[in-house]
Amino acid sequence: MLDYISTRRRDDVVKNFEEVVLEGLAADGGLYVPAACPVITPDEMHAMRNVPYTGIAHRVIQPFTEGCIDSDALYRIIDKAYKNFDHPEIAPLVPIDKGLYVMELFHGPTLAFKDMALQFLGHLFDHILQKRDKKLTIVGATSGDTGSAAIEACRDKDTMDVFMLHPKDRVSEVQRRQMTTVLSPNIHNIAIEGSFDDCQDLVKALFADQDFRAEKNLSAVNSINWGRIVAQIAYYVYAYLKLSSEKGTENIVFAVPTGNFGNIYAGYVASSMGVPVKKLLIGTNSNDILFRFLESGTMKTETVVPTTSPSMDIQISSNFERVLFDLYGRDGEAVTGTMQYFRSKGPFALDDAMMTRLREIFAAYRFDDAATKEIMRHLHKQSGYIADPHSAIGIGAAEKYIWNSPLEEKDAVVALATAHPAKFPDAVEDATGHFPPLPARLAGLHRQEERLSVLPNDLQQLKTFIREQK
Numbered sequence: 232m233l234d235y236i237s238t239r240r241r242d243d244v245v246k247n248f249e250e251v252v253l254e255g256l257a258a259d260g261g262l263y264v265p266a267a268c269p270v271i272t273p274d275e276m277h278a279m280r281n282v283p284y285t286g287i288a289h290r291v292i293q294p295f296t297e298g299c300i301d302s303d304a305l306y307r308i309i310d311k312a313y314k315n316f317d318h319p320e321i322a323p324l325v326p327i328d329k330g331l332y333v334m335e336l337f338h339g340p341t342l343a344f345k346d347m348a349l350q351f352l353g354h355l356f357d358h359i360l361q362k363r364d365k366k367l368t369i370v371g372a373t374s375g376d377t378g379s380a381a382i383e384a385c386r387d388k389d390t391m392d393v394f395m396l397h398p399k400d401r402v403s404e405v406q407r408r409q410m411t412t413v414l415s416p417n418i419h420n421i422a423i424e425g426s427f428d429d430c431q432d433l434v435k436a437l438f439a440d441q442d443f444r445a446e447k448n449l450s451a452v453n454s455i456n457w458g459r460i461v462a463q464i465a466y467y468v469y470a471y472l473k474l475s476s477e478k479g480t481e482n483i484v485f486a487v488p489t490g491n492f493g494n495i496y497a498g499y500v501a502s503s504m505g506v507p508v509k510k511l512l513i514g515t516n517s518n519d520i521l522f523r524f525l526e527s528g529t530m531k532t533e534t535v536v537p538t539t540s541p542s543m544d545i546q547i548s549s550n551f552e553r554v555l556f557d558l559y560g561r562d563g564e565a566v567t568g569t570m571q572y573f574r575s576k577g578p579f580a581l582d583d584a585m586m587t588r589l590r591e592i593f594a595a596y597r598f599d600d601a602a603t604k605e606i607m608r609h610l611h612k613q614s615g616y617i618a619d620p621h622s623a624i625g626i627g628a629a630e631k632y633i634w635n636s637p638l639e640e641k642d643a644v645v646a647l648a649t650a651h652p653a654k655f656p657d658a659v660e661d662a663t664g665h666f667p668p669l670p671a672r673l674a675g676l677h678r679q680e681e682r683l684s685v686l687p688n689d690l691q692q693l694k695t696f697i698r699e700q701k
């Protein structure tokens with residue numbers, strides 16, 4: 232059995248994989264991490280070189296579920312999770328330039344990388360809940376993208392009811408339709424007459440209401456959930472194995488368009504597991520807290536500015552707390568102190584020794600909207616590749632890295648592409664002159680029936696609505 236601990240632990244409490252997945256956030260406000268990281272030896276890696284994606288995912292995820300999910304059940308969960316992807320390789324690698332590859336993580340049902348983890352998490356939840364004969368109510372607020380990925384992950388499962396709030400008339404038509412055309416009886420789309428912040432406040436208020444929370448067995452599927460992280464580790468291992476087998480790659484750099492730090496944190500775990508990661512490149516837009524932190528050693532929030540890469544418009548990167556825990560020598564007291572200070576008082580700084588260690592692993596690159604557009608433009612011109620603005624930020628980070636430290640023969644850089652260009656057609660057309668058409672699976676979206684409820688920005692009415700659904 233693999234034990235899990237909270238990054239803010241003050242005692243010897245340990246949890247198992249199922250508990251950690253169902254709880255999401257630890258009761259002390261911390262994030263769960265394994266007490267010891269499983270390892271894949273170089274020999275085992277070598278033996279897996281030609282295994283398909285789902286087989287690698289199983290080998291990667293299995294040790295994290297030790298003692299909770301049996302191996303066959305895990306196979307079935309993984310199989311169901313990735314059978315809806317429209318590419319046989321699940322996460323194909325596209326060569327862009329010498330030593331530079333794009334790994335496309337957007338071949339799932341909602342065309343964004345969130346599907347890689349949420350499709351897995353949906354089936355995992357379903358499995359655990361069936362085993363326990365339990366039912367969950369999942370509530371969330373979305374400004375567009377996460378909502379549809381969560382809905383696609385939970386549709387048609389009678390172990391879960393999903394209530395997804397979005398700000399009425401403030402998400403794009405495609406984003407709305409991706410959510411509201413899912414007519415499964417367990418999916419409830421609610422358009423709130425208010426802003427995204429109003430939606431988030433309503434969700435927070437629901438969770439803060441202990442009675443309601445217990446009555447409906449409330450849960451969330453947000454990016455700090457360990458079940459999402461494990462699914463993301465798999466594609467880092469996959470990329471390494473594929474390039475090592477086909478190109479003789481020995482050292483690998485990953486460039487990741489980053490928001491909440493969930494995606495790149497999975498790369499950090501993959502490195503701990505044995506993938507020879509040379510560097511992890513953080514790409515940010517103008518919401519650059521991580522870039523500033525790596526420069527200065529001080530973590531300081533700023534107000535969020537809207538950009539052409541909205542899924543990275545964040546104020547803080549929650550999953551970074553897991554790296555902080557390691558930097559502090561896994562001292563939960565120290566993490567608690569720092570995080571409480573950060574929330575109540577403001578900026579915190581790490582000492583030089585910690586920053587040196589951090590910079591050995593990570594480097595950060597920032598691109599504003601104009602720079603992002605320029606990456607999309609020259610990429611298309613030079614290689615014919617069309618990237619969405621999020622993916623372009625990862626590719627831009629990779630290009631800058633290679634420019635500053637030319638690659639050695641057996642190095643490869645993999646930039647993670649996190650959204651299909653058709654999800655952000657206006658930005659893509661503006662930069663490249665090409666309007667990317669919706670892939671076949673979404674082409675009929677405009678003709679499909681929608682179902683949604685409109686509610687005022689009112690907690691009481693929201694609670695009544697949730698109670699009334701059967």
Ligand SMILES: *Cc1c(COP(=O)(O)O)cnc(C)c1O
Nearest residue numbers: 489490491492493494542649650
């Ligand atoms: C969520 C998201 C990101 C950011 O990923 P994190 O795990 O939050 O760092 C980047 N690009 C797209 C398209 C996303 O949906």
